[in-house]
Amino acid sequence: MEQPLRLAMAMLALLCVTRPGEAWQRSKPIAEGLKAATLPRDFWGDAGPKFPPTELRDAIRAQQLRVLDARGQQRRLVLMALIGAQPEAANAGMWSLFLESLHNITFIGADGKEDRLSSHLVAVVMAPPNATADACQRASGHRGVRCAPMHSKFFSTNQFTWWGPAWAALSYAKISSLLAALSLGVDVLFLDSDQVFFKNPVPYFLERDGDVLVSSDACMARDDVVPEGDLPHGMPVNIGLLYIRAKPMAVRMAGNWLATLVASETRWVGQTQGWRFYDQNTFHFFFSGMNADFKDKAPKYLSANVLRADRFPNLCTGHCGCNITRLKPGAEGVKMNLTAGGTCKDDVMRSWFVFHSPCVKVHSAKLPILKNLTAMYQRLVGPIGSLSEPLRLVGGGGAAQHKLSAATGSGGKAVSVAESKRRWLRAL
Numbered sequence: 165m166e167q168p169l170r171l172a173m174a175m176l177a178l179l180c181v182t183r184p185g186e187a188w189q190r191s192k193p194i195a196e197g198l199k200a201a202t203l204p205r206d207f208w209g210d211a212g213p214k215f216p217p218t219e220l221r222d223a224i225r226a227q228q229l230r231v232l233d234a235r236g237q238q239r240r241l242v243l244m245a246l247i248g249a250q251p252e253a254a255n256a257g258m259w260s261l262f263l264e265s266l267h268n269i270t271f272i273g274a275d276g277k278e279d280r281l282s283s284h285l286v287a288v289v290m291a292p293p294n295a296t297a298d299a300c301q302r303a304s305g306h307r308g309v310r311c312a313p314m315h316s317k318f319f320s321t322n323q324f325t326w327w328g329p330a331w332a333a334l335s336y337a338k339i340s341s342l343l344a345a346l347s348l349g350v351d352v353l354f355l356d357s358d359q360v361f362f363k364n365p366v367p368y369f370l371e372r373d374g375d376v377l378v379s380s381d382a383c384m385a386r387d388d389v390v391p392e393g394d395l396p397h398g399m400p401v402n403i404g405l406l407y408i409r410a411k412p413m414a415v416r417m418a419g420n421w422l423a424t425l426v427a428s429e430t431r432w433v434g435q436t437q438g439w440r441f442y443d444q445n446t447f448h449f450f451f452s453g454m455n456a457d458f459k460d461k462a463p464k465y466l467s468a469n470v471l472r473a474d475r476f477p478n479l480c481t482g483h484c485g486c487n488i489t490r491l492k493p494g495a496e497g498v499k500m501n502l503t504a505g506g507t508c509k510d511d512v513m514r515s516w517f518v519f520h521s522p523c524v525k526v527h528s529a530k531l532p533i534l535k536n537l538t539a540m541y542q543r544l545v546g547p548i549g550s551l552s553e554p555l556r557l558v559g560g561g562g563a564a565q566h567k568l569s570a571a572t573g574s575g576g577k578a579v580s581v582a583e584s585k586r587r588w589l590r591a592l
């Protein structure tokens with residue numbers, strides 16, 4: 165039997181055998197008309213997203229970037245993020261800072277013209293049935309973003325509060341979107357929008373052999389170079405930054421992941437604890453299963469690495485990230501704090517690709533923190549994007565970009581965007 169067909173049948177079988185458990189029926193509806201138990205069925209049913217999601221597929225094709233990895237192999241790649249249909253004020257601010265940072269990370273496109281990371285972002289709009297992605301497109305189109313809807317009646321509420329109906333449905337939207345890109349043969353960099361980028365992370369991913377690269381909430385040392393068959397145990401991953409290479413086994417991973425959520429229908433553990441299973445805490449299931457079966461052969465099928473905490477920091481790893489210098493994988497790092505002057509150290513910031521803001525209890529506190537980190541970076545290091553490594557694109561640009569890189573230097577000296585362009589022109 166063809167693999168995709170088998171996969172579809174396995175998922176269907178799971179659906180058929182899964183019935184709402186008693187616990188579900190006893191638990192209170194989490195919102196009017198939206199019982200937790202109906203979520204998986206809503207997602208597969210008539211009111212849920214269409215499979216294949218046509219608009220999403222078109223957006224992925226339009227936004228994909230053709231790149232060469234360090235081994236000279238071609239990859240197609242797209243950035244993806246989820247967004248509510250009507251983002252409320254705090255989210256709107258965060259979304260626009262997120263887009264602005266991606267917009268300011270520039271590189272020379274295949275046509276020799278300036279290109280930007282935000283022009284390769286697909287925003288998946290978590291939309292109620294029949295709603296369009298127009299509001300997102302109006303708010304984000306000037307950054308080159310393309311929006312496509314993913315429908316569910318669970319998105320009729322715009323409250324993405326922890327354990328609420330829309331929050332729970334978000335897991336389904338995320339994995340379905342990943343599946344859409346991976347099954348088109350396009351690598352995905354899936355991003356939460358409560359983060360700000362400082363340099364282009366794509367060259368870093370393309371230098372690595374790991375098929376799946378994910379960030380973590382732990383300030384601990386790890387190796388993100390040698391591909392591993394399992395995720396390190398006892399190291400909480402954060403799927404808010406997740407790179408997945410489009411391989412047949414990656415498609416299967418995403419399919420399994422979705423099926424795990426469908427099966428978790430019976431694991432609703434109450435209003436206060438919500439779902440025992442959601443996207444992030446089920447992510448490692450596939451890897452541990454595959455590793456148990458294949459042991460040291462597992463990396464051949466699908467390898468995974470947790471990204472270095474000093475390069476991909478977040479607020480859980482320290483207000484200024486995490487120091488893991490000279491530590492062995494698994495060793496506890498040192499959380500970095502603000503200096504007496506209220507800033508992070510510039511040499512620490514130079515190694516950052518991004519800063520992500522989980523581990524903040526009050527949602528509205530995230531934006532001021534990210535804005536401060538952005539201002540700090542611009543003041544002490546330089547413009548966003550100025551320390552980016554070159555990106556090798558299929559069909560050219562590569563040589564010119566190497567010159568650009570040499571001219572702007574990653575030696576750490578801050579240069580303005582205008583100055584780096586002047587240097588680049590001189591280098592040509």
Ligand SMILES: *[C@@H]1O[C@H](CO)[C@@H](O)[C@H](O)[C@H]1NC(C)=O
Pocket residue numbers: 264265268538547548581
């Ligand atoms: C993006 O670039 C513009 C134009 O150079 C600049 O005004 C703005 O501060 C930058 N924003 C970020 C977040 O880097």
Ligand SMILES: *[C@@H]1O[C@H](CO)[C@@H](O)[C@H](O)[C@H]1NC(C)=O
Pocket residue numbers: 293294
């Ligand atoms: C969506 O549109 C269809 C066809 O126009 C209509 O039958 C259906 O009632 C609509 N659903 C909602 C939730 O508005």
Ligand SMILES: *[C@@H]1O[C@H](CO)[C@@H](O)[C@H](O)[C@H]1NC(C)=O
Pocket residue numbers: 487488489490509512
């Ligand atoms: C990071 O740790 C190393 C090794 O302990 C130390 O030498 C260095 O000063 C630390 N960096 C900062 C910024 O604290």
Ligand SMILES: *[C@@H]1O[C@H](CO)[C@@H](O)[C@H](O)[C@H]1NC(C)=O
Pocket residue numbers: 498499500501
């Ligand atoms: C930062 O603060 C944390 C918690 O107070 C502490 O454990 C850590 O050692 C501090 N880091 C540095 C570099 O002093």
Ligand SMILES: *[C@@H]1O[C@H](CO)[C@@H](O)[C@H](O)[C@H]1NC(C)=O
Pocket residue numbers: 506532533536
């Ligand atoms: C941001 O920086 C300003 C000025 O340095 C400071 O007053 C404010 O407390 C900071 N806010 C956060 C959330 O860090």
